[in-house]
Amino acid sequence: MRMPTLLTALALMLQAMPALALDWLYLTAPRDTLIGIGQKYLTNPKDWPRIQGANKIRDPRKLPANTHLRIPVELLKVTPAPARVTHVEGNVRVRPEAGTFRPLAPGDQLSGGETVLTGPRSRASFRLADGSSLNQAASSKLIFGRLAAWGATGMVSTELTLESGRLEADASKQTFPGTGFKVATPVAVAGLRGTRFRLNMDEASGVLRNEVLEGGVGISAQGREALVAGGFGTRAEAGKPPETPRPLLPAPDMLPNQPSRMENALRFAWMAHPEARAWRVQVASDQAFRDVRLDELVHQPSYEWVPDLPDGQYVFRVRAVDPAGLEGFNTDLPVTVDTPLPAPSLVEPADGANVLARSARFKWHPVPEAQGYLLRLAGDPQFTQDAVLHHVTRGQELTLDLAEGRHFWRMTSLDESGQAQRWSPTRRVDVQHPPTRPTDFKAFMRYATLFLEWQGNSREYRIEIAADEDFRTIVGRHWTMANRANLIPPKTGQYWLRVWPMGSNGTLGEPSEPIRINVPGYPW
Numbered sequence: 001m002r003m004p005t006l007l008t009a010l011a012l013m014l015q016a017m018p019a020l021a022l023d024w025l026y027l028t029a030p031r032d033t034l035i036g037i038g039q040k041y042l043t044n045p046k047d048w049p050r051i052q053g054a055n056k057i058r059d060p061r062k063l064p065a066n067t068h069l070r071i072p073v074e075l076l077k078v079t080p081a082p083a084r085v086t087h088v089e090g091n092v093r094v095r096p097e098a099g100t101f102r103p104l105a106p107g108d109q110l111s112g113g114e115t116v117l118t119g120p121r122s123r124a125s126f127r128l129a130d131g132s133s134l135n136q137a138a139s140s141k142l143i144f145g146r147l148a149a150w151g152a153t154g155m156v157s158t159e160l161t162l163e164s165g166r167l168e169a170d171a172s173k174q175t176f177p178g179t180g181f182k183v184a185t186p187v188a189v190a191g192l193r194g195t196r197f198r199l200n201m202d203e204a205s206g207v208l209r210n211e212v213l214e215g216g217v218g219i220s221a222q223g224r225e226a227l228v229a230g231g232f233g234t235r236a237e238a239g240k241p242p243e244t245p246r247p248l249l250p251a252p253d254m255l256p257n258q259p260s261r262m263e264n265a266l267r268f269a270w271m272a273h274p275e276a277r278a279w280r281v282q283v284a285s286d287q288a289f290r291d292v293r294l295d296e297l298v299h300q301p302s303y304e305w306v307p308d309l310p311d312g313q314y315v316f317r318v319r320a321v322d323p324a325g326l327e328g329f330n331t332d333l334p335v336t337v338d339t340p341l342p343a344p345s346l347v348e349p350a351d352g353a354n355v356l357a358r359s360a361r362f363k364w365h366p367v368p369e370a371q372g373y374l375l376r377l378a379g380d381p382q383f384t385q386d387a388v389l390h391h392v393t394r395g396q397e398l399t400l401d402l403a404e405g406r407h408f409w410r411m412t413s414l415d416e417s418g419q420a421q422r423w424s425p426t427r428r429v430d431v432q433h434p435p436t437r438p439t440d441f442k443a444f445m446r447y448a449t450l451f452l453e454w455q456g457n458s459r460e461y462r463i464e465i466a467a468d469e470d471f472r473t474i475v476g477r478h479w480t481m482a483n484r485a486n487l488i489p490p491k492t493g494q495y496w497l498r499v500w501p502m503g504s505n506g507t508l509g510e511p512s513e514p515i516r517i518n519v520p521g522y523p524w
């Protein structure tokens with residue numbers, strides 16, 4: 001019962017339009033005169049007597065305030081009403097009526113006669129002189145025809161041609177006769193007065209689809225007109241009159257617990273309508289959907305979004321598509337994109353490295369946006385055994401004293417609020433302390449034997465005897481597992497000695513302080 005009622009009301013509205021379009025109703029203000037009205041609004045100011053005759057006015061210099069005057073539209077000034085480009089995304093080109101294609105840019109003005117082409121994943125938005133907004137979707141061809149205004153009356157006439165692709169409009173309500181918003185296509189012509197609507201001209205199949213969300217649209221083809229009210233849509237095929245309007249599918253019902261904050265990926269899900277054959281999903285950075293960042297058709301009632309977008313506020317939109325290809329009402333969901341900072345790229349120690357020292361140097365490549373870092377150390381890869389956090393405010397390296405044994409480490413960046421972000425992969429490092437430096441090193445000769453002793457706790461030592469203080473000329477090397485040694489001395493002369501501690505894997509620690517000794521000559 002709803003459909004005939006709406007269509008009847010729309011039919012009455014459209015039938016009334018031709019009669020009203022003859023005159024513009026002007027509301028008089030105090031001290032108005034017909035001569036002044038003629039100078040401000042008429043193409044020829046001297047035509048004011050025609051207004052006087054049409055309204056049976058006795059004194060053109062004395063007009064009662066707050067009275068409507070009927071002014072023939074044909075007498076009004078006609079001035080250009082250019083459209084302004086408000087947004088461009090991707091590859092969008094424009095060609096004047098007599099010119100070549102060039103890139104379209106925000107702020108450009110179109111005065112009529114221009115052709116605008118959008119490439120794949122490209123869009124353009126426009127603001128008309130009366131405040132109406134247009135969104136031209138990807139892979140579309142739109143021609144701007146007459147863009148005119150009737151002087152200072154506020155009346156605007158817009159004529160467009162959509163040769164292929166999709167167009168969405170939020171048209172300002174037309175309250176004045178003589179105004180109009182018309183979109184021609186290769187299949188049919190859409191005429192409207194104040195509405196939110198979508199047009200989809202499929203060039204390959206020769207099918208025009210029109211969906212009206214608010215207001216009313218008249219779709220004319222083959223001598224017949226379909227009056228499409230808000231909440232309805234229709235199709236028109238080449239060479240055929242438009243089909244009877246049908247109700248649009250309702251806005252999808254989102255399932256509970258939908259995500260609202262993005263970190264890595266978001267999965268949206270909604271109830272499947274029995275008549276829906278697909279769903280259109282979109283993401284925009286504004287609620288008016290002029291800056292659309294995503295536009296796809298999906299064939300299941302869910303969508304996983306992994307965006308490559310700057311952090312900020314976005315709107316996720318989904319609507320159902322019926323078997324005729326008509327798209328229904330929107331469901332919008334606000335979304336915050338808050339992508340975590342990347343983890344620092346670890347440099348050293350390498351994974352599985354052996355560090356032969358009491359401390360280890362940790363290095364990483366900095367993250368430009370990071371406000372600091374956390375370095376986590378533990379004795380197991382699950383970070384449950386003796387886990388320790390080290391906070392680094394700046395820089396890209398940190399030296400830490402570590403106990404002997406196996407350690408696991410990883411790092412994360414800190415955002416501006418000090419929150420940890422993604423963690424880096426875990427690395428392993430094995431730490432072995434170098435042997436302790438020998439102390440109290442002593443050497444003396446007795447009975448033609450060189451006696452050595454020292455303090456230390458290494459399992460093995462290496463003794464070096466050199467002919468020079470810099471140990472460039474080594475004349476003897478000896479190994480022992482004790483803290484002392486009895487050696488056959490070298491030939492008579494002066495020598496320098498030192499003791500190296502050795503680790504279990506043969507690595508050397510720091511040698512003792514060198515000492516000097518004289519080997520005397522013996523008669524035997």
